[in-house]
Amino acid sequence: MNVRSVEPAVGLRAAWLALTSVYVLWGSIYLLNRLTITDVPPLLAGSLRFLAAGLALGVIVLLTGGFSAFGMTRAQLLTSMLSGLLLPAWGNGFVALAQTRIPSGLAALLLAVVPLYIAVLRTVFGDRPSRATLVGVLVGLVGLGVLVLSGPGSGGTAGSAWWGPWLVVLAGLGWASGTYATTRLPVPPNPFAMATVQMVTGGVLMGLAGLLTGARLDLAAVSGVAWWAWVGAALATLGGFSGYALALRGLPVSTVATYAYVNPVIAVVLGVALVGERFSLLQALGGAIVLVAVVLVVRAERTPAELPDAPPR
Numbered sequence: 001m002n003v004r005s006v007e008p009a010v011g012l013r014a015a016w017l018a019l020t021s022v023y024v025l026w027g028s029i030y031l032l033n034r035l036t037i038t039d040v041p042p043l044l045a046g047s048l049r050f051l052a053a054g055l056a057l058g059v060i061v062l063l064t065g066g067f068s069a070f071g072m073t074r075a076q077l078l079t080s081m082l083s084g085l086l087l088p089a090w091g092n093g094f095v096a097l098a099q100t101r102i103p104s105g106l107a108a109l110l111l112a113v114v115p116l117y118i119a120v121l122r123t124v125f126g127d128r129p130s131r132a133t134l135v136g137v138l139v140g141l142v143g144l145g146v147l148v149l150s151g152p153g154s155g156g157t158a159g160s161a162w163w164g165p166w167l168v169v170l171a172g173l174g175w176a177s178g179t180y181a182t183t184r185l186p187v188p189p190n191p192f193a194m195a196t197v198q199m200v201t202g203g204v205l206m207g208l209a210g211l212l213t214g215a216r217l218d219l220a221a222v223s224g225v226a227w228w229a230w231v232g233a234a235l236a237t238l239g240g241f242s243g244y245a246l247a248l249r250g251l252p253v254s255t256v257a258t259y260a261y262v263n264p265v266i267a268v269v270l271g272v273a274l275v276g277e278r279f280s281l282l283q284a285l286g287g288a289i290v291l292v293a294v295v296l297v298v299r300a301e302r303t304p305a306e307l308p309d310a311p312p313r
Contacts, residue, residue: 088202
């Protein structure tokens with residue numbers, strides 16, 4: 001039995017508002033990360049960001065729901081911690097490392113492989129996506145190809161390296177695995193409690209990885225811009241991760257995964273406007289193809305009756 005079928009559903013309108021916040025907040029976080037890791041080691045920056053966001057969300061959950069809001073079984077706790085390893089630690093950790101060698105917009109574009117990974121995982125485990133969903137994913141990958149092949153980009157905060165793009169592709173595998181796991185394994189009844197555990201787990205693991213690899217934080221060397229970017233990234237993490245957890249409760253996983261198509265467009269525009277990352281007409285074409293893919297996937301995964309409280313599939 002799918003364990004999610006017995007859980008309370010999230011209203012369709014609330015789920016779409018949550019997903020919209022993910023579009024906007026996570027689309028901007030690539031640029032904020034770039035500005036932060038200019039002065040702060042990437043894994044430590046990510047660790048502090050997720051710990052701050054996770055602890056802040058935990059306080060909010062306690063104030064609004066009390067200690068009972070964190071009630072979860074051992075299996076639900078393990079799912080939350082596993083997804084904390086796969087989502088923030090593996091997914092965001094590798095992206096932060098890659099952004100030292102590739103532009104922020106390119107990092108966001110490469111993460112559009114996430115819906116493809118999810119479609120493959122669904123097929124492997126017997127939850128086969130519809131043909132229309134697969135067509136939408138393939139269209140999105142065409143758009144991704146156009147965007148990536150249209151130019152080498154302008155480099156990361158520490159130059160360029162061939163392994164940068166591949167590290168982001170690997171990060172996408174971790175993110176997709178964590179996303180799919182939260183739709184198949186037992187999860188806590190409160191999505192914000194789960195998001196708290198995910199972020200704190202990911203923050204601790206990234207911090208340990210950073211320290212073990214020799215990363216150190218020199219507060220005197222951190223500029224004002226980097227500090228403000230870190231604060232913005234922490235707030236975007238708090239809002240985006242909470243919205244992501246909520247959206248997964250009320251929308252099909254393939255619909256939620258469309259953030260991987262929308263975020264790159266936002267990230268590229270911000271990179272061009274604020275830090276001079278290159279964006280050509282051919283990339284504009286790729287972005288348009290990506291948006292078409294969003295429409296295809298959303299239409300394919302739409303609930304038949306469009307009920308406000310329809311349970312997730």
